[in-house]
Amino acid sequence: MAQSNKKNDATQFNQTSPDSESSSTRGSQRSLSNEDASRRKFLQRAVGGAVAGLATTAGMGLVGPSSALAQSTLTPEMALKELLEGNRRFVAGRLTSFEQDLAILRHHTSEKQQPFAALLACADSRVPVELIFDQSIGHIFVTRNAGNITTSEIIASLEYGAVVLGTKIILVMGHGSCGAVDAAIQGKEVPGQISALYPHIQPAVDLAGPDIEATVKANAKIQAALLRKASTAISVLVKEKKLLVLAAFYNISSGVVSLLERPGADDSN
Numbered sequence: 001m002a003q004s005n006k007k008n009d010a011t012q013f014n015q016t017s018p019d020s021e022s023s024s025t026r027g028s029q030r031s032l033s034n035e036d037a038s039r040r041k042f043l044q045r046a047v048g049g050a051v052a053g054l055a056t057t058a059g060m061g062l063v064g065p066s067s068a069l070a071q072s073t074l075t076p077e078m079a080l081k082e083l084l085e086g087n088r089r090f091v092a093g094r095l096t097s098f099e100q101d102l103a104i105l106r107h108h109t110s111e112k113q114q115p116f117a118a119l120l121a122c123a124d125s126r127v128p129v130e131l132i133f134d135q136s137i138g139h140i141f142v143t144r145n146a147g148n149i150t151t152s153e154i155i156a157s158l159e160y161g162a163v164v165l166g167t168k169i170i171l172v173m174g175h176g177s178c179g180a181v182d183a184a185i186q187g188k189e190v191p192g193q194i195s196a197l198y199p200h201i202q203p204a205v206d207l208a209g210p211d212i213e214a215t216v217k218a219n220a221k222i223q224a225a226l227l228r229k230a231s232t233a234i235s236v237l238v239k240e241k242k243l244l245v246l247a248a249f250y251n252i253s254s255g256v257v258s259l260l261e262r263p264g265a266d267d268s269n
């Protein structure tokens with residue numbers, strides 16, 4: 001296939017080595033690396049022929065809208081790998097999501113979404129979920145509240161993500177220096193309805209307080225276990241190995257996401 005102009009650069013990614021000259025035609029964009037190549041291979045495997053079609057017609061690379069439509073063929077383990085690899089790119093400062101054409105992504109997802117993963121994260125401004133996992137439009141289904149607590153509305157939302165949209169993994173992610181957890185530990189007098197969060201976090205405080213990080217981690221595991229138990233829709237998918245529900249911890253200083261549970265531990269707790 002001829003690579004006659006810059007617009008078609010993306011199609012080269014299917015066919016050329018990571019060391020190809022394409023970086024020189026891409027202006028200020030960063031050079032291709034082995035990691036990029038393996039990511040493209042991963043997405044190519046996940047999407048198959050659909051990628052080439054989209055890449056050709058839309059002039060996009062493999063990390064384009066195709067990956068937003070790729071979830072149906074991913075296993076939960078592959079979805080987990082994709083999230084963790086995205087986090088490694090974030091930590092290394094090698095984000096790929098901003099190289100994707102957001103206008104094309106919007107177009108391809110305007111009528112439907114098929115995110116491959118879902119998150120329950122804290123509302124904290126230091127936890128920008130898409131950035132942390134280097135994901136873009138249509139890729140991850142994100143629910144957030146202060147303290148990343150499993151409420152009935154959160155359960156309903158994540159059930160929709162898993163049952164209707166087909167997410168393959170749900171990460172319940174706490175983070176360092178969580179204000180909601182800190183307030184619950186201290187039982188602070190707070191205005192309005194803020195203290196409504198406390199009962200949800202108290203079991204973790206009882207288990208691991210007053211250490212904040214230990215309590216955050218305990219809380220993530222408790223909320224993940226609650227999600228697995230409280231939702232019959234989710235627990236069925238977990239039992240059938242079609243969905244992983246795992247607790248995780250985000251270090252706001254290093255940017256690193258670490259798993260607090262291993263795949264296969266879903267039946268515990």
Ligand SMILES: [Zn+2]
Pocket residue numbers: 122123124146147148175177178179180181
């Ligand atoms: Zn927080």
